[in-house]
Amino acid sequence: RKEVEQDPGPFNVPEGATVAFNCTYSNSASQSFFWYRQDCRKEPKLLMSVYSSGNEDGRFTAQLNRASQYISLLIRDSKLSDSATYLCAPGGSGGGADGLTFGKGTHLIIQP
Amino acid sequence: DVKVTQSSRYLVKRTGEKVFLECVQDMDHENMFWYRQDPGLGLRLIYFSYDVKMKEKGDIPEGYSVSREKKERFSLILESASTNQTSMYLCASKPTGGGEKLFFGSGTQLSVL
Numbered sequence: 001r002k003e004v005e006q007d008p009g010p011f012n013v014p015e016g017a018t019v020a021f022n023c024t025y026s027n028s029a030s031q032s033f034f035w036y037r038q039d040c041r042k043e044p045k046l047l048m049s050v051y052s053s054g055n056e057d058g059r060f061t062a063q064l065n066r067a068s069q070y071i072s073l074l075i076r077d078s079k080l081s082d083s084a085t086y087l088c089a090p091g092g093s094g095g096g097a098d099g100l101t102f103g104k105g106t107h108l109i110i111q112p
Numbered sequence: 113d114v115k116v117t118q119s120s121r122y123l124v125k126r127t128g129e130k131v132f133l134e135c136v137q138d139m140d141h142e143n144m145f146w147y148r149q150d151p152g153l154g155l156r157l158i159y160f161s162y163d164v165k166m167k168e169k170g171d172i173p174e175g176y177s178v179s180r181e182k183k184e185r186f187s188l189i190l191e192s193a194s195t196n197q198t199s200m201y202l203c204a205s206k207p208t209g210g211g212e213k214l215f216f217g218s219g220t221q222l223s224v225l
Contacts, residue, residue, distance in 0.1 A: 032212055087154075103154065
């Protein structure tokens with residue numbers, strides 16, 4: 001089983017719609033989870049961190065399902081500026097020095 | 113504000129050249145990382161360092177080496193560049209004990225001809 005899996009998309013979504021996508025992970029010991037947003041030819045930027053069951057920040061909600069080992073990202077009232085690639089990264093088991101393992105990302109296109 | 117700076121945004125080199133990619137962070141972070149990102153393959157960890165003069169192999173270290181002589185600087189070295197090392201290279205850092213979120217530099221797009 002791959003460590004981190006994401007549907008690459010693209011997800012084509014009309015402006016104003018709600019969109020959700022999942023990320024499955026294999027390391028059951030992961031304690032923290034991250035969603036990064038990456039615009040074309042730019043570096044990833046942290047969107048949300050999840051340390052318990054979920055997190056909400058404005059139009060964005062991340063939910064964690066430990067039993068099924070997936071984390072989801074939901075975007076409400078989508079804007080054109082939400083078009084980007086969303087990378088999922090489960091953390092390790094103890095906040096160690098090693099780097100994050102990223103999924104390959106889900107490409108989201110918001111259409112006018 | 114957190115700052116990770118990569119010395120070059122675009123770089124073009126020839127096969128066989130020795131290439132240095134430099135990364136500097138001003139946040140006094142202990143841990144630094146080099147990733148490469150390729151279409152369809154995502155971000156892959158090349159090397160990381162958790163302290164000055166310390167280095168650890170990531171998932172794809174072959175063909176690369178690193179140097180961490182000062183806390184703020186982490187260099188990625190391609191001893192003899194090859195065309196399959198054409199990629200976007202991203203440097204990142206994080207503090208010890210500050211969680212696991214990474215702060216990325218803006219990336220270096222390296223083309224090896």
